[in-house]
Amino acid sequence: MATLAPLGSTSVHRFHKPEPLKIKSSSQLLGSVTSQFSGIKISNNLPDMAPVKPVSSPLTPALQPVARRVCPFTGKKANKANKVSFSNHKTKKLQFVNLQYKKVWWEAGKRYVKLRLSTKALKTIEKNGLDAVAKKAGIDLSKE
DSSP states (O other): OEEEOOTTOOOOEEEOOOOOOOOOOHHHHTSEEEOTTTOOEEEOOOOOOOOOOOOOOTTSOOOOOOOOSOOTTTOOOOEEEEEEOTTOOEEEEEEOOOEEEEEEEETTTTEEEEEEEEHHHHHHHHHHOHHHHHHHHTOOGGGO
């Protein structure tokens, strides 16, 4: 029996020798056989066991919509750049767009529209108006 004690730990982990597998008789192993050629199931009239459910991988994420870091009005997106240390060691980094959630008054719809836009797009909307900027970007504000 091998013992392993990690540094700074008072507990002892023990590794045991695994027990040998119990071998079933050939009649138990061949309860249900499927022919490789014709797909016919040959049964030995043994009691059926519960169907095996496929196990989903814990690493498979659920598909959910993800908000991209792209401004829909200006098309701005993350810039690839180097982070330069004092020793001139360069490592890759992303410079993200300054995206903000903002409620903007939409004059044609007579209501507020909640948008996620860059600060540059916000300045453009203040200068040119929301309708003009949305029309140029091809965005339908009635769906927002």
